Amino acid sequence: MFEQLGLIGCGLMGGSFAMAMKRAGLVKRVVGYSKSPSTTERARQMGVIDVEAPSALLAVSGADIVLLAVPVAATEATFKAIRHLVTANMLVMDVGSTKRDVVEAAHRVLRDHVASFVPAHPIAGKEVSGVEHADPDLYQGKQVILTPTERTLPAHVRRAQELWEGLGCHVHQMAPESHDAAFAAVSHLPHLIAFALMHGILHQYNGKEFLGLGGPGFKDFTRIAASDPKMWRDILLANRVELVEQAKMFQRSLMTMMKLAEDGEGEKLEELITEASNARAHWRMGQKLK
Amino acid sequence: MFEQLGLIGCGLMGGSFAMAMKRAGLVKRVVGYSKSPSTTERARQMGVIDVEAPSALLAVSGADIVLLAVPVAATEATFKAIRHLVTANMLVMDVGSTKRDVVEAAHRVLRDHVASFVPAHPIAGKEVSGVEHADPDLYQGKQVILTPTERTLPAHVRRAQELWEGLGCHVHQMAPESHDAAFAAVSHLPHLIAFALMHGILHQYNGKEFLGLGGPGFKDFTRIAASDPKMWRDILLANRVELVEQAKMFQRSLMTMMKLAEDGEGEKLEELITEASNARAHWRMGQKLK
Structure with missing residues (x-):
């Protein structure tokens, strides 16, 4: 059970995650940030997030779990934006469809705090995007691949696994490659x-x-x-x-x-x-x- | 309205056609033949055909409409088997996914009676085959392509068009190529x-x-x-x-x-x-x- 989810990217994947976490009773509060303020606002109006954050960094502030749900190409920039507030106790995950590039970016940017990062790829999606298509059932019954490295803290991997299982997913671990x-x-x-x-x-x-x-x-x-x-x-x-x-x-x-x-x-x-x-x-x- | 359908090939495509024709009130009686006697028997037991014919030729005997619903590679052999009973008043069609080879085979084998042949391709199917998957709704709302040549009798093309429209299809004409x-x-x-x-x-x-x-x-x-x-x-x-x-x-x-x-x-x-x-x-x- 988590206190506060910092959600970076309130589109289809991020929005669906927040809705599913709330419904499963796995998180109390969701603070969200999207690059486009209108998306963040819509997410709050829809009840997908509770609070709008004015920046990615402020979305992370006070969170015990952070989800990056941004295009894979924006991952490194997002890590840079948040790194000063990532802590050892915080579980940080992404939902990107590629993992080697994400893991490399995490190592480069997060340095020691890379231990908090559990790279994740839920095999779910739709051919439409945007928070208006967010769906608390999106992840239900789907597979999630975690690709921890030797620097990922095993306790975080366990928490990540339990969390996705709590959303009804089947979790597998693989090497990023x-x-x-x-x-x-x-x-x-x-x-x-x-x-x-x-x-x-x-x-x-x-x-x-x-x-x-x-x-x-x-x-x-x-x-x-x-x-x-x-x-x-x-x-x-x-x-x-x-x-x-x-x-x-x-x-x-x-x-x-x-x-x-x-x-x-x-x-x-x-x-x-x-x-x-x-x-x-x-x-x-x-x-x-x- | 037809009196008797000679159905050669009682699988998914042929069986579905017979069921749809019966349901639409477009044919009174269906005489069916399949290469495998057990298929023909099952088709009759299921009520897909009324009478089992012991050969392709006998399935054509007395028919005013004939449908070849066999694999495209078997088309020429089927034309050879039935050509002695094809008449000028009989509407003969196929359902093959390729048309140039079928038209060539028809010209080679049927000679003057090629005027009776209206090559047809209903764009419908399933990834399963066999009479047990036959479905009177298979053709409903689907497109059917007719590829008549300059030797096809226009009256037969019109009858073919009306028939497929009667089964709920959208009919187009194209050159075989x-x-x-x-x-x-x-x-x-x-x-x-x-x-x-x-x-x-x-x-x-x-x-x-x-x-x-x-x-x-x-x-x-x-x-x-x-x-x-x-x-x-x-x-x-x-x-x-x-x-x-x-x-x-x-x-x-x-x-x-x-x-x-x-x-x-x-x-x-x-x-x-x-x-x-x-x-x-x-x-x-x-x-x-x-």
């Missing part, structure tokens, strides 16, 4: 592909007509292409090393299958499709594939 | 990509662990990867020329965006993502993009 490779594969690359597919169609003659013919498969496949451009620009840039690795592996698979289709190698093509189809048919969110 | 290019872009390539993505992840060290971390975005993006392997092998092979064209355009877009991420060109990357994101955000199934 493994996290980034995994999410390059299952999230960042699929987003990049969805953007590139839309782009490739839009720029051909009759492309808009073609798009009008997309059915239910196209709808689901491209849903993530509608995601927030600034947020995804930042994620793709932050995780570019792993992303490029994954993209290369994907392209090899794509080239292999395309070549089989071109050469009329039906049997071998069917074999590869069957493998993919079986794996996907047995896939369940939040469960390790057998 | 335009159809195949469009569906390579919005359906066949997305399937190939989804198969290749699953494949690329499965074959890396820790791949199964990675898959366990996929969230809601991954779930929707890869849903089509669970599709039927034989059916998709046939579609990818049948439409390989257009598929390869589309795959090349997609790969150019992907390479461009990857390069921008690698080079840290955030502004330009955001521009391309924004274009894709806006297009997808304004996309509505069945509507031409403005």
